[in-house]
Amino acid sequence: MLFQTPRPLIILFSFLIGFASVRGAQPEAARMEAGGKIFAEKCVMCHQAAGQGVPPVYPPLAGSDFLLEDRVRAIRIVCEGLSGTISVKGQSYTNTMPAQVLDDAQVADLLTFVTNSWGAHYEPYTAEEVAEARKDTQFPTYADLVKATAYPPLPKPPEGWKVREVAQVPEFCTRLATNGRGKVYALAQVGSVYYVDQESGAVVPVIKPEDYLGSNRDDLSAMGMMQDSEGRLWIVVDHRVSMAGEKYFQNEVTIYRTSEMSDGHPAKPRKWFTTHYPYGVGPYNHGVSTIGIGPDGMLYVNSGSRTDGGEPGTDSHYFDGGEVNLTAGIWRLDPRTENPSVDVIVHGIRNAYGFAWDKDGNFFTASNGPDIDAPEEMDCVIPGKHYGFPYQFSDWPVKPHFPYPYTPAPPAGVTFTPPVENLGPAGGGSAEHPIGTFDPHSSPCGMIWCGDDFPAPLGGGFLLTRFGNLLAVKEDVGFDVLSCKVERKGDGWICHTNTVLAAMGRPVDVARSGPGRALILEYTRPTNFKDKLGFLPGRIVELAPVQK
Numbered sequence: 130m131l132f133q134t135p136r137p138l139i140i141l142f143s144f145l146i147g148f149a150s151v152r153g154a155q156p157e158a159a160r161m162e163a164g165g166k167i168f169a170e171k172c173v174m175c176h177q178a179a180g181q182g183v184p185p186v187y188p189p190l191a192g193s194d195f196l197l198e199d200r201v202r203a204i205r206i207v208c209e210g211l212s213g214t215i216s217v218k219g220q221s222y223t224n225t226m227p228a229q230v231l232d233d234a235q236v237a238d239l240l241t242f243v244t245n246s247w248g249a250h251y252e253p254y255t256a257e258e259v260a261e262a263r264k265d266t267q268f269p270t271y272a273d274l275v276k277a278t279a280y281p282p283l284p285k286p287p288e289g290w291k292v293r294e295v296a297q298v299p300e301f302c303t304r305l306a307t308n309g310r311g312k313v314y315a316l317a318q319v320g321s322v323y324y325v326d327q328e329s330g331a332v333v334p335v336i337k338p339e340d341y342l343g344s345n346r347d348d349l350s351a352m353g354m355m356q357d358s359e360g361r362l363w364i365v366v367d368h369r370v371s372m373a374g375e376k377y378f379q380n381e382v383t384i385y386r387t388s389e390m391s392d393g394h395p396a397k398p399r400k401w402f403t404t405h406y407p408y409g410v411g412p413y414n415h416g417v418s419t420i421g422i423g424p425d426g427m428l429y430v431n432s433g434s435r436t437d438g439g440e441p442g443t444d445s446h447y448f449d450g451g452e453v454n455l456t457a458g459i460w461r462l463d464p465r466t467e468n469p470s471v472d473v474i475v476h477g478i479r480n481a482y483g484f485a486w487d488k489d490g491n492f493f494t495a496s497n498g499p500d501i502d503a504p505e506e507m508d509c510v511i512p513g514k515h516y517g518f519p520y521q522f523s524d525w526p527v528k529p530h531f532p533y534p535y536t537p538a539p540p541a542g543v544t545f546t547p548p549v550e551n552l553g554p555a556g557g558g559s560a561e562h563p564i565g566t567f568d569p570h571s572s573p574c575g576m577i578w579c580g581d582d583f584p585a586p587l588g589g590g591f592l593l594t595r596f597g598n599l600l601a602v603k604e605d606v607g608f609d610v611l612s613c614k615v616e617r618k619g620d621g622w623i624c625h626t627n628t629v630l631a632a633m634g635r636p637v638d639v640a641r642s643g644p645g646r647a648l649i650l651e652y653t654r655p656t657n658f659k660d661k662l663g664f665l666p667g668r669i670v671e672l673a674p675v676q677k
Contacts (some may be wrong), residue, residue: 152160156241156253163235167536171239180247181579185339186224188217200254201262203244207236208274208604209266209663212319214347215411223338223346225319228665230278232271233259257576263483267663277662280654284630286603286672287586289673292630295648295669298331302666303418303651304354306362307642312394313642314362315650315669316354321348322362324376324394325632325669327642331433341398343365352418353430353480357464362395363388367416369408377448378408380435382417390555402462406455414563415480415497419575421466422489429462431494432473433480437501440535451537459484459494459510463558477516477545478508483638485577485591487615495566495573495593498522500600502534503575504557506548507613509568517545524548525567534634544565549615549622556595556611557627566624571607573597575638575650575651579612582644584674586627590614592647598658606658608632610649610672631654634667646673 169178172190176182180191190196195217196203209227214221231239246253260270270273286292299649300317305325307313313325320338327330338346346368353365364385370380383403387395408414423429434457436442441449459475462469475589481494492510503522510516520539521527524547529538539545548565551558557568567573576593583589590612597607609631615624630636635650642648651667 134155135272138542146543151255152319156245158595159240160238160253160559161245164238164240165246167231167239168242169228171231172243175226177437180243181218184220185222186337187419188215188220188222189510190243193217196656197244197251199248200258203240204254204259204262205237205266207231207239208263209268211664212500214345221243221344221345223319225317227299227513228274228275228278228663229311233257233263235264246559259644266512267347273662276660277655280668281632282658283670284633287629289584289675290587291673291675293671293673294330295671296325296332297325297668298332298650298666300666301664302650303350303352303637303650303652305648305669306354306356306361307640308356308358308641309641309643311643312356312359312638313648314354314395316351316364318350318352320349320351320364320366322354322364322395325648327648327671335391335394336387336398338443340396350416352416353420355420355422356395357422360395361612362398363420363428363464365417365420367414367418369414370405372405375405376445379405380414380416381405382432384420401467404455404471406453407448407450410444410447410449411437413437417460418482419482419484421484423461423492424486426464428462428464429474429484429492430462431478432456432458432479433482433497434462434518436519438522438533439537440533440534443455452519461512466667467556474512474610475510477518477520478510478512479506479518481508482572482574485576485578487578488580488589491615493576495576497572498532498569502569502602503532504548504551504564504569505557505567505571507545507551507573507615507624508548509615510660511546515543516547518549522547524550533605539631545622549624550618551613551624551626553626555628556604556613558626563623567595567611567626568606570598570600570602572598572609574636575640576613577639577641577647579647585644587612587629592639594633594639594649596635596637596652601658605659608635610636630670630672633670642671642673646671648672 165511175187181187210349214223233256239255304316313513322336348369368381385398386401419431439451459471484494496506548643550563553559558564595607610629634654638650654663656660
């Protein structure tokens with residue numbers, strides 16, 4: 130989050146310090162020339178040659194009150210990027226600007242040019258001023274930024290397979306979608322949808338957030354997308370809102386569906402379904418995300434938990450009753466109706482960011498676990514069953530008020546269905562010490578079923594991405610793609626797990642791109658947590674068999 134000084138103080142400070150320097154030293158011609166070249170290379174596409182911007186998408190720099198009222202903020206925006214809603218000259222803008230890979234002197238030259246062009250005349254920026262402001266960004270030095278912006282080497286594929294970079298995405302993307310007919314789409318967290326040309330690597334915007342999400346997009350995230358057999362895109366959006374008649378903040382969940390085609394691509398998303406429930410306490414509102422059509426033609430949707438493990442919370446704006454009926458479970462809706470209702474088919478699944486069906490129609494999910502060191506779960510979903518959360522974690526024993534002091538006691542008469550046991554050799558389990566199911570904190574994400582068109586060793590199993598740990602743990606886990614081959618064991622399931630690709634830049638989703646081929650979406654670029662590198666948008670990588 131960027132530091133935001135209260136506006137009255139900004140104005141006062143700017144008047145005393147910044148505005149007093151309006152008649153400051155004239156910038157050197159060489160610096161203006163250097164800054165102008167950087168502007169032409171990095172900025173002109175969005176902000177235009179005369180700094181007029183492209184309202185309401187890209188804000189103007191010429192005469193920008195937002196730019197001129199806070200020198201430190203202006204530096205930080207260049208050095209670490211900006212997202213969210215801002216106001217410039219009375220107009221709201223909600224977009225994403227990535228960090229610019231410029232050293233301290235280049236940032237100073239760029240900002241000197243921008244604040245001394247188009248009729249403005251402000252004190253030139255210095256490299257020392259930039260270096261000091263950069264210290265408080267997610268990239269404290271230019272070297273940190275360079276390291277974070279570097280895409281990692283492509284991971285080594287299994288024998289008989291190859292990997293290639295397909296495209297670099299311009300925003301943080303959360304999902305890939307395809308109906309198997311060649312076209313692939315990527316969903317950005319802010320709601321943008323891009324067409325990904327697999328041959329040229331072009332990433333072309335086809336749906337903009339303003340096309341369907343309106344102007345108020347604060348506290349909004351788009352976390353689910355799929356494409357159906359008719360070519361329509363279905364997009365899941367969560368939005369924290371304050372609603373009339375509701376005591377607590379609400380998570381407003383909307384499923385949009387495109388209504389027509391434009392230039393060969395899905396267009397004009399319309400609201401298809403909307404509901405809401407109390408927003409989660411702390412940072413644990415996982416929201417509604419994964420969406421897919423099952424073998425029965427019904428629409429299945431993951432609704433993640435609103436708590437870490439059932440805690441009540443302490444903020445009066447947030448509901449203190451733990452989970453509710455709509456959270457920590459799987460929804461089923463009829464995609465053929467225009468007025469759908471939710472059937473919550475199972476409870477006790479904390480956050481199934483990935484799910485898929487095997488060749489026999491068995492429904493498997495992969496879920497993220499709590500902050501304590503419980504394994505992350507893979508579950509075989511059977512309607513009517515309960516999978517434990519928040520009363521039980523993974524395959525740990527059930528006790529009253531265990532393992533957190535606030536963990537509620539299990540409901541009387543409810544039997545919990547155990548997760549799939551991982552026998553390894555990857556993902557944290559082994560034949561001697563199976564776990565249910567993956568390393569704690571490894572964050573399993575998107576998954577697909579690999580059918581007979583996938584050669585060995587992937588055919589007949591799930592391909593599963595793991596985002597990687599977001600907590601400091603003894604060793605980094607995740608940042609990889611696993612192959613999980615499941616089989617029945619009595620009334621339950623076991624899986625044999627192998628590493629397919631590692632180390633990756635937090636892979637968050639996977640999609641079939643053709644017979645025997647898969648596209649993997651990297652959310653960002655760093656391949657571990659320990660280096661504490663800041664996030665920048667990632668890329669899409671293809672895994673394909675070597676043609677013989």
